[in-house]
Every structure is written in C-alpha cells, then in structure tokens.
Amino acid sequence: MSGPMIEVRNLTRAFGPVTAVNGISFSVARGEVFGLVGPDGAGKTTTLRMLCGLMDPTSGEMRVAGFDTVTQTEQVKDHIGYMAQKFGLYGDLTVEENMRFYADLFGITGQDCEDLMANLLKMTRMEPFRARPAAKLSGGMKQKLALMCTLLHRPQILFLDEPTNGVDPVSRRDFWAILYQLVKDGLTVMVTTAYLDEAERCDRVALMHQGKFLLMDTPQVLRESLPEVCYELRGDDMRSVRDRLRQLPSVSHVELAGNSVHVFLRAGERETELFAAVPGASFRKVLPSLEDVFISTVRNAGAARDAA
C-alpha cells in the first residue's frame, strides 16, 4: 500500500461539555515511529482508541491502513495491534495460553502459529517463562507478553498506549530495542508516552495539550525551534541561583535539573546581564531538551490563553 498508514483530519471527540480531542490533523508514513506526548488528560488515549475503532469520533475523518475507522472497523482491526495502557492479560493463564488465545482470535493457526510464537519468545527472551501464569511475571515481562500478543497476527500498525508505564529502565530499553527491530521490518508505530527520553527515540513527535497539537516535528527540529537561547549552568546551591536568575528581565524562565539549571534568555537579549548575575560561573550554550521545549510551549500556551 502506498500513501500514509495513518491519516487523520480534523478529529474531534467531545464527552459532554468536555472536548477531549479538538480538531487534530496529522499523518504517519509507513515505517515511522510517531510519538504522542502530553500531560495526563491531554487526550492521548482517546485519540488512540478512536484510531483503533474502539470509540467513535464526534467529527472528523480517520483512515488507518487505508480503511475508514468508523465504517470499516473490522478491516482496520485486522491490520492493527493495540496495546492498552493497562496490559490486557489474563493473570491466571500462562504466557503460552495468553498467546494462543490471541492467535486463535486472529486466526493464526498450525505451524504458522508455532513459528511465530517461537520467534517472538526468542526475540523477547521469554522462552523460559512459557508456562508461567501471567500474574506471576514482573512488570517488564508482562509488558513484553502484552506486546507479543498484539504482534501475533503480524499487524502493519502498532498502537501503544503508554507501554512503558511502571516498567524499570532496563526493561524499557529492551522494549525499545524490540520495537526498532520490528520497525526495520516495516512496522509503523504510534506510541503515547509521558517520558520525554522516550519521545526522543521517535522519528516524529507531537505535543498534545488540552486536546490540541501544540507542536509536531522531528525531535531535532523541535529542540532547535525555541526562540529563546538556552544556557546550562552547573554548581552547588542551584536553588538559590535559580531564584536569583528569575529576577532578571532578560531571562524568560529557569528550569532546575538536578545539580544544573537551564536558563532561557529571551529572544534578541544579550548575555551580559545573565553572566554578571552569577560571577565566576561557567555558562555553556546547549540545545534545549525536548522536555525544555515542551514545558516552555505548554507554559506559553497557558499564558496566551490567560491573556485572551
């Protein structure tokens, strides 16, 4: 199939007076990893559910794998894998039983099923746990099992809703390694996450806030997009340094990050005032992280709304 794997136009979903998703449009190409980032309640899960045909939109159009999600839901379901925020596993069933159940639902049988299961178990290094009940797996293993269950029918598009929530860092890294391997074989992935380091791993990221996309681009472009210039300052007692820098008129805002601060200089302002404020300290010009970009964007959006 040529053309985008996911295409969304003016998608809106209202729950009574609350508009959870408010007129978003985007498209995702084959083999792309598209990240949806935003605070809780931004509308990420609702967007994903609508794309999987689990929920109908109030208005707007969606095509997934070339099928309309409202009128051709059954075809859409054959082409997608969906991993809900709370992994849909049966705790009293073993790893293998969980996998066989989903394989049966998707019509994967016989040798084909055996091969696929063996491959997936090998790739995720879950072979030793075949006979273990899902409830007795660790968080990371549960997540891998859930992923395997959604991959059994070789979907073209994978929808992952905060897949690494509550999973340890090592398992998270494993999880992404598996994802990249699948993407190399042509899988398209749309993932929501609250972790900004995870967002950096995506080909393209959209920042969602109160039902709208505030930003959407590659992580690199987004990091370069801030009009403010970012300086990093390391040292002790950064809390008081932050409070001092905040007073400066040329500084837009200051973010504390461990034993360093990121200072954002307003566009067009000179550094002299800033450097003079903390004598003897070494300032380093850095590319802001995605986190910096998102926090500053969300803050500006809030300020713009307050002014309006």
Next chain:
Amino acid sequence: MISFRRTRAMARKEFLHILRDSRSLYLALMLPVVQLILFGYALSLDVDRIPILLFDQDRSPQSREMLAQFRGSRFFTVLGDIESYQPGEYAITSGTAMAVLVVPRRFGEDLAAGKQVPVQLLLDGSDSNTASIALGYARAMVAGYSNQLRTEYQIRNGAGEIKPPVDPQIRVMFNSELKSKNYIVPGLIAVILMILASMLTSLAIAREWENGTMEELLSTPVRASELALGKLSAYFILGALDTVTIVLAGVYFFGVPLRGSALVLGISAGIFLFGAMSWGLMLSAITRNQLQANQLGLLSSFLPAFLLSGFVYAIDSMPALPRFMTYIVPARYFVAMMKGVFLKGVGMELLWGEGLLLLLYATVVFVILTRKLRQKIA
C-alpha cells in the same frame, strides 16, 4: 458470519478461568446441592406433629376413647395432660404447644343421654396457616368420633347402620401422598438453577472490563456474538453438571419420583440455563462492574424465581398485578415444566408452550446482550 474458531477460543479461555479458580469452582459445584438440602428440609409445607395438650375434665371412658384418637394420630403430638386451664394458656403463650383440647365435665354422661356435647379447642392463631390446618384436623377427628358414636347408638337401638347420604370418593393424582416435598423439590431445582446461572455469569464480562482485557478484546476481530457464545458455552458445561447433580440429589436423597423422560428434563433445563446465563452476562455487560453485576444478578434471579414462579405461592391465587408479572419471569415456565416432568410424567406434547416461551426469553436476552457488547468504550 460467526467464526467457530474464535468462539471456541473464547470458550476455552473462559473454561480455563473456571478451572483455575478452584475456590469458585468448588462453590459452584457444592452450593446447589447444599441449597437443595437446606431449602428442601426447611421449606416443608406439611403440617403434622402439632404439639397439643389435653385437658380431660370428665375422665370417663368416652372422653378417654376420644382423646385416644389424638394420641394415636400422626398429625398431633400430645405433650401431656393438664389439670387446669392455666398451664395450657401458658404453653400456648410461650409457644411450646399449638393447641389445647378441653373435654368438659359430664361429657360421657351427656353423650349417653343423647345430648349434643361441646368440646373446646384453644388454638395459637399467630401462625394462621398452621392454625387453620390444625383446626381442620381436630374437627375431622372429633367429627369422626362423633359419627362412630352415632352409628353405634343407632345399631344398639335396632335402626341398623345408616350410611351418610353423600360419600365423596377422592383420588389424588400425581402426588397421591400429598407430600409437599414432591412438589417443592422440582420447583426448588428451577429456583436454584436460576440463581446459580445468573450468579456464575454475572462476573464474566465485568471482570474483563475491570482487568482492562475488554479493551484489548475490542481491538481484535472477535465479534460480540462470538464473545457471548464462547463465554456461555464454558459456563453451560458447569451449569449442566450442576443440573445433573441436583436432579440426582432430588431423586435419590429426597425420593422425589421422576416420572417423565430425562431427555425432556434435559432439554428444558438446557433452554432455561441458556436464558438465565444470558441474563447474568447481560447484567455484567451493562454494569461493567463485578460487584454491581453480582448484586443485581442475585436480586433479579432469586426474588422473582422464589416469589413469582409458582414454586411456593400458587400463581392462580395471586392478586392481578403480581399474577401479571409472573408472565415475564422465566422461572415460572421452567417450574411448570419441572413439575410436569417430575410428577405428572408428561412430555413435550404438553410442555411445548412453556418450552417455546423459555426459548423466546433466552433469545431476547441474548440479543440485548450482544447489543450491549457491541457498544464501544464510551
């Protein structure tokens, strides 16, 4: 098109849940038998062994002869003889005796003189049903003795034996001993199956919602009807096992005769279980909450099945509104079928109407169930 493979996958998965949850499994297999035994004994509607005190003021051969009838009857248990009213009144007030029979002074003398002699019966009317039955027994016994005396008197006076002008010949059909167990147990089986079926299934869909697995299922190609049929068939196996167990318990433990065909019994129980289980699943699909579904399941199965099925309370003697309500209670039709098969030994030639209505009920509930399951997340 319904896919057999997906339905079977659902059924197998659900059956694994049932097998793995051993505590619920034992409960599901044991509870019906326990319920049958408890209700079977407690719900005896037979009135016999009425505790009674005798106050013989006369102490004549005639009074002793009449009281001997009470002493020998299985309907009365004579607690003792008293010498005054006081202990009798006390016994009735405290509940140790149900009745006191008082034979007046000069009973024998007056009888011999051919006078009409009153006999007094004191009764505890606080349980009016039992009291009126006790009254009936006592009246019949006194009347019997009185007839006997009159006949003897007439023979002695050379008038010959005069038979009563009308002699009712009674034959009780289907439950000739009029044992209440015989009609309670078949109805009880219906009530227990109704409770069991809706309780078992009321958790099955709500659990998927609470565990987050429902969202996953909705993203797969499985259809609402496959999901429902798969779950139903897993629980159906359990329900069928329970049916066999309590029918056997009814026949061998309570000695209720099974006069009709076991096949007809099985078919009607099958249709009934299908409807009752769909009902439980439907509640589960509507509430999406295990606790609520369970409570609703219990209320909506137990109360109507107990009160409005004709199991304990005769439908014909109900006021118009509840009598009308019984028509929408599936247990009503199943109770009728069970009594028909057990006691009357009739088959489908007479029960097809009830069978069809049960089938109609099951179909309607199943359709609502699949509608509810087809609904999206919000």
